[in-house]
Amino acid sequence: MxxxxxxxxxxxxxxxxxxxxxxxxxxxxxxxxxxxxxxxxxxxxxxxxxxxxxxxxxxxxxxxxxxxxxxxxxxxxxxxxxxxxxxxxxxxxxxxxxxxxxxxxxxxxxxxxxxxxxxxxxxxxxxxxxxxxxxxxxxxxxxxxxxxxxxxxxxxxxxxxxxxxxxxxxxxxxxxxxxxxxxxxxxxxxxxxxxxxxxxxxxxxxNLEKAPTFKLIGNSFILGTLEILAETLTLGEKSGIPANQVYGLIKDIMPAPPVINYGEKMVNDLFDGSNGFAIDGGIKDSMHIRRLTTDLDSPMPALDSAHQHLLTARALHAAKKARGHSVFETLDWSSLVAGARVAAGLDGFDSGKHSKVVPED
Missing domain, CATH: 3.40.50.720 (NAD(P)-binding Rossmann-like Domain)
Structure with missing residues (x-):
């Protein structure tokens, strides 16, 4: 830990x-x-x-x-x-x-x-x-x-x-x-x-259905938070502000354990699914959540974006595995940041390849 x-x-x-x-x-x-x-x-x-x-x-x-x-x-x-x-x-x-x-x-x-x-x-x-x-x-x-x-x-x-x-x-x-x-x-x-x-x-x-419903509601909040976190860190990098500085602010203003844990993974490209929540499970959960929102006519646009970014990350990883270039056997669901990065023209999994802005004196 x-x-x-x-x-x-x-x-x-x-x-x-x-x-x-x-x-x-x-x-x-x-x-x-x-x-x-x-x-x-x-x-x-x-x-x-x-x-x-x-x-x-x-x-x-x-x-x-x-x-x-x-x-x-x-x-x-x-x-x-x-x-x-x-x-x-x-x-x-x-x-x-x-x-x-x-x-x-x-x-x-x-x-x-x-x-x-x-x-x-x-x-x-x-x-x-x-x-x-x-x-x-x-x-x-x-x-x-x-x-x-x-x-x-x-x-x-x-x-x-x-x-x-x-x-x-x-x-x-x-x-x-x-x-x-x-x-x-x-x-x-x-x-x-x-x-x-x-x-x-x-x-x-x-009512037996209430417990799994509550679980999906809770996971919708976590997954929506991951999506906002990914988009925020990506915006920082695109604007020339280092991700670790944005992450530092996030820890100061919102020091919740999931935010800190997943933010650290995104900033440092720590996407090993064997040490976290594997992306396949995240996609399964996002599918359940979206089905629940459809059944109840309760839209959650952030979850739609998160789902697409999870799929993008998994597809990118599959392509890397096919070429023998993957770093991890399976991805953690925090890797959805790869979807936000690629949409912004950045490398999905290696933040070291992102262009860096040198602070002025």
Missing amino acids: SDALKSAVAHLHTPQLNEVPFSRPQTPHHGLQIGFCGLGAMGYFMARNLARHPTAHISSPVLVWNRTKAKSEQLVKELGESKVQIAADPEEVARECDIVFTNLASDEVVKDVFLKFEKALKSVMSFKPKIFVETSTVFPALAGELDNLISSTGHARLVMAPVFGPPPAADTAQLIIVMAGDYRSKKEIAHILVPAVGRKIIDLGG
């Missing part, structure tokens, strides 16, 4: 009682088995932190599954078999666990995994209650489909619980978690997630 980002998040604090809007649930007579499916850039840290912070009523180890088994093996190597075990498939997680968390790349993958959950639950003659917690960023309508799959078994509940924060926030358990669904289920998982995984719970009631 950079010094700029560390200073930006210095105000974050240890979770307090009022940051979990539910009283503590009663301790069950048996230890709960936790499962986690999806060990990507966010899920790996979330599963790791759950395994590191078992509570009195949670059994260890956490049972994990990932499409690429190497990530599961990496987690076992990091924490040991006493804290993590690897499931053969999602069906095993659904059968063996009382609470199952998922954090997956796309709506299609989420739906596919939940179909496997449904199949597994219907294959076993058990009426032991289970809770499935979906933490990915998905389109709101998918929540109803997932609920139909899970509730058809008669003894399982779904909670939609998307999370706010980049991978570094997941690493340090500083995520903000939004919840919608069955009240008792939310109460049960809220005290598992805070402080192990996140610092705050926002409860949006029983």
Whole structure:
């Protein structure tokens, strides 16, 4: 984590009682088995932190599954078999666990995994209650489909619980978690997630679609901020004012962690998607947001520009990869600045190639 980002998040604090809007649930007579499916850039840290912070009523180890088994093996190597075990498939997680968390790349993958959950639950003659917690960023309508799959078994509940924060926030358990669904289920998982995984719970009631809707609203603000940030830094360079000076002013007048973090990436061309939010995920989210604004007749022109600049950045990167000139395997979504730069006649990814104006004495 950079010094700029560390200073930006210095105000974050240890979770307090009022940051979990539910009283503590009663301790069950048996230890709960936790499962986690999806060990990507966010899920790996979330599963790791759950395994590191078992509570009195949670059994260890956490049972994990990932499409690429190497990530599961990496987690076992990091924490040991006493804290993590690897499931053969999602069906095993659904059968063996009382609470199952998922954090997956796309709506299609989420739906596919939940179909496997449904199949597994219907294959076993058990009426032991289970809770499935979906933490990915998905389109709101998918929540109803997932609920139909899970509730058809008669003894399982779904909670939609998307999370706010980049991978570094997941690493340090500083995520903000939004919840919608069955009240008792939310109460049960809220005290598992805070402080192990996140610092705050926002409860949006029983309508499952409200949580993914709120997530898209929040991401629309972040993505719109990235677009304005990219355009502002580009305008500075075109006018002969160094980007780092414009960035310095931005930090002074708007010292929000996302602004500081993504501004630093743009100014220094730090577009490595393996250490941030990959551009494919950003484009998926922007498509969801634009679909939501269309459904609700609520235009967001800044998001339209951001979406086009994300596509431009991805296309430029694909061309560089084809020529063997790409610096990064995948891009961070802060690389949308490449779209603004190219539109202004500048190099998309290498600010060192921009003409510099020497200050007069």
